[in-house]
Amino acid sequence: MKKRNFLITMVLLLAVSLVLAACGEEKTGGNESKSGDKKDEKFMKFLTGGTGGTYYPLGGAIAKVISDETDYQPDAISSNASADNVAELAKGNAQLAFVQTDVMSYAVEGIHAFDGEPVDNVLALGSLYPETIQIVTTPGSGIKSVEDMKGKKISVGAPGSGTYINAEQILEIHGMTMEDIKAQNLDFDESTSGIQDGTIDAAFITAGTPTGSVEGLSATNEVSIVPIEKDKVDELVKTYPFYAAETIPAGTYGLKEDVDSVAVLAMVAVVDSLSEDAVYEMTKALYENTDKIAHDRGESITLETALDGIGIDLHPGAEKYFKEEGLID
Structure with missing residues (x-):
């Protein structure tokens, strides 16, 4: 009888040990996953x-x-x-x-x-x-400055994009708001297609240069980039320190001259x-x-x-x- 009780006790102890070990493994596995297990x-x-x-x-x-x-x-x-x-x-x-x-x-x-x-x-x-803020248009739009965009159909970037905020800040420095333009929420491809089709007049595009969609536009249309004048660049950088002065070099998109602009990173x-x-x-x-x-x-x-x-x-x-x-x- 004693021998039987001893065996039962040993079996119970073994079972408890296995349960505790399993819990320990589960806990360890959870910690490994939280800390970033490679798998x-x-x-x-x-x-x-x-x-x-x-x-x-x-x-x-x-x-x-x-x-x-x-x-x-x-x-x-x-x-x-x-x-x-x-x-x-x-x-x-x-x-x-x-x-x-x-x-x-x-x-x-x-x-x-x-x-x-x-x-x-x-x-x-x-x-x-650097990601350059490029205000893309064509000579036929008549837009040669930021102020010339008043009343025009301008793409200001896809909803939720940083381009929209860049556009808002650049307009602000020029004494304008989104209310002064006919803002269109288009992505880069839609923007350049719109310029090509004549359904919009210009587009804000924030991207490294050269940008693929703008290069595509330049293959079929003469592209112009609206400059941001130096005093406005200085004002923008002072107001929003994450901007930096940037130059889009001649030859990009077939441009005949360097164009002054700004960039974020x-x-x-x-x-x-x-x-x-x-x-x-x-x-x-x-x-x-x-x-x-x-x-x-x-x-x-x-x-x-x-x-x-x-x-x-x-x-x-x-x-x-x-x-x-x-x-x-």
Whole structure:
């Protein structure tokens, strides 16, 4: 009888041990997933922009570099660009995204498109290149200055895009508002098609130059870029420090002369739930393999300018890499 009771006791102890072990494994597995287990993070959504802009093809090229150089595989997806990209990151619907530095600042501050709803779960990986504000038109429109756009049909960018806010701020510096123009919410392809068809007069396009959709327009039409005068550039930069003076060089889109304008910076933003290891490896892969980025903008992406224009916190993985490279203390 004693022997039987002993055996029953041992069986019960073994059963309890197995249950506790299983609970421990479940708890450990949950912690690994939260901290960013490589298996869970391998496939990521990378939001870019419209197919007619710079973001989409560049995003595909960067995703390929990261896939080739790391165990992670970002999938570049077309989107409505900056503001929508941040919103999707904040909701957890993607892990990486292209964003304008100005729009990212608005998101953290909870202003403009993010009015009253500041984003607190998106961090910076690094900045990429200047994004020029291009006011695209044709000589036949009669638009030679920002003021000439009064009463005209002007595309101000897709709903939720940073281009819309750029347009609003540039109009403001010139003493104008959206009420002074016939604003059209079109993406880049729709904008250049509209200019070609004569259904709109001009379009704000914020993108790295040359921009694919504008190059397409220049193949069939003579393109003009409306200049922003130097005093207005200075005023804009003083009012909104995330802008910088920029020149669109002669020869771009067949332009006969340089055109003065302004630019913001493109950056890569990531969700804060990504592990330090994942972001470290992706940051390292990006900035140490810019020569492998199969896009003209790859030449503008450098480690030396990786922190330009970034006004939000870095992800710990990116911070670790930049510290190793001596960019930050």
